[in-house]
Amino acid sequence: MNYDVIIIGAGPGGIFSAYELTLLKPELKVAVFEAGHSLEKRRCPIDGDKIKSCIGCKSCSIMSGFGGAGAFSDGKYNITNDFGGTLYEYIGKKQALDLMHYVDEINLRYGGEGTKLYSTAGTKFKKLCIQNDLHLLDASVRHLGTDINYIVLENLYNELKQKADFFFDTPVEKVSVIDEGYEVHSKNASYTCTDCIISAGRIGSKWMEQVCNDLDIPTRSNRVDLGVRVELPAEVFSHLTDELYESKIVYRTQKYGDLVRTFCMNPKGAVVNENTNGIVTVNGHSYEDPARQTENTNFALLVAKHFSEPFKDSNGYGESIARLSNMLGGGVICQRFGDLIRGRRSTQNRMNDSFMTPTLNATPGDLSLVLPKRLLDGIIEMIYALDKIAPGTANDDTLLYGVEVKFYNMEVEVDNQLQTRHKGLYVIGDGSGITHSLSHASASGVHVARSIANR
Ligand SMILES: Cc1cc2nc3c(=O)[nH]c(=O)nc-3n(C[C@H](O)[C@H](O)[C@H](O)COP(=O)(O)OP(=O)(O)OC[C@H]3O[C@@H](n4cnc5c(N)ncnc54)[C@H](O)[C@@H]3O)c2cc1C
Secondary structure, eight states, X not given: OOEEEEEEOOSHHHHHHHHHHHHHOTTSOEEEEOSSOOGGGOOOOOOSSSOOSOOOOSSOTTTSSTTGGGTTSOOEEEEOSSSSBOTHHHXXXXXXXXXXXXXXXXXXXXXXXXXXXXXXXXXXXXXXXHHTTEEEOOOEXXXXXXXXXXXXHHHHHHHHTXXXXXXXXXXXXXXXXXXXXXXXXXXXXXXXXXXXXXXXXXXXXXXHHHHHHHTTOOEEOOEEEEEEEEEXXXXXXXXXXXXXXXXXXXXXXXXXXXXXXXXXXXXXXXEEEEEETTEEEEEEEOOSSGGGOOSEEEEEEEEEEEOOTTOOOHHHHHHHHHHHHHHHHSSOEEEEHHHHHTTOOOOHHHHHTSSSOOSSOOEEOOGGGTSOHHHHHHHHHHHHHHHHHSTTTTOTTOEEEEEEEEEOOOEEOOOTTSBOSSTTEEEOGGGGTSBOSHHHHHHHHHHHHHHHHHO
């Protein structure tokens, strides 16, 4: 065998598998294959000046490369089983939390020291939310910030590159089963290994599907979350964000009984484009460094859409809606809340008259031409509900960017070691459909590394 262990994907799942494996078993030969660039070469060309929107790079630096989708993320590290994935269903709640705390300690040791850990424990906002039919989920959240997150990754890479072989700009095309192990094929070469860990993330979802088909690994898929990213003056949410940083709030709509939730809150942050397989959607992040902060706070409002038989392609549904917004707006569309409820599109003139400065250059338009009515009704209802705990949320100038889509990878059938039906082939992180966050993906990496080391 060329290697004892080959890891596919250098996102948080892959990085923490490599970290733990090389720590516990330094004698193992480990390689990491990554489709994207090394950390220092990752650069999104959008500069807001010459290049204002996504130009569809061959390898998206926001989603791919060392650090994975998390590299330029806000570095919000949520320690909770309440959201961010269902890892606990495989390994138990206590074990999942212990692993998230373990990774948090590593992040602190590698550059995150001094960053703040926020918590919902004992907060007065729980009561305020319930009084307004809103439900605040429990979590501790470490906010590394995009800048510190980058430093942690840099430090981790400087250590890991001495212990494992890294192959950047090397997408793995195929994984095949051989005697006593696996063969991993890239465009120009093939490498063999005894154990193979696949951590391909959201961007690798289509490829993962192919691997599962080729190797006859069962999967299931039926969910996609759709919605908008809300941007408003930071003062509107400051009482919540100062204490909790991020508040995950769930609301059940009166009209349809659907659940709408806040997601990925970025105080004093920026709204950004995200390119998944050529489809431009919206996301957000913020910096720990006050000099890089903005005057706005952004967060997503998402509605989960579950499908039943015979429809199976939930991600295809999300993609079609995102494509529609790309078709109408040439990318992401933004609309003032006041325009949406008056049934008119936002125009550049109306945007210019607004008291708010958007942080993303998106096309002013009409989100009601893109999002299904039921979903949009739910989002509008929730904005009015949030207005009761954070007055100003339903102001005319509040901006809605669309669409935000949270694709869920199909769930790959794995056991409690996160091992597929093929012995020694593990699928972890967001690519497994089990995790949807930095903390759960990282924890799944440590879990698998320990399983291999113990064996
Ligand atoms: C803008 C943004 C902000 C975010 N903010 C947060 C946040 O604040 N908090 C939070 O918890 N989560 C956040 N997330 C989500 C978080 O980044 C992911 O949940 C996490 O990165 C998943 O880790 P992963 O290792 O499973 O996959 P990923 O991070 O997606 O990494 C997978 C890697 O595998 C590589 N790959 C894929 N296919 C192949 C192949 N065939 N061959 C070789 N390599 C391959 C990809 O290039 C990629 O680098 C954010 C995501 C984005 C895009």
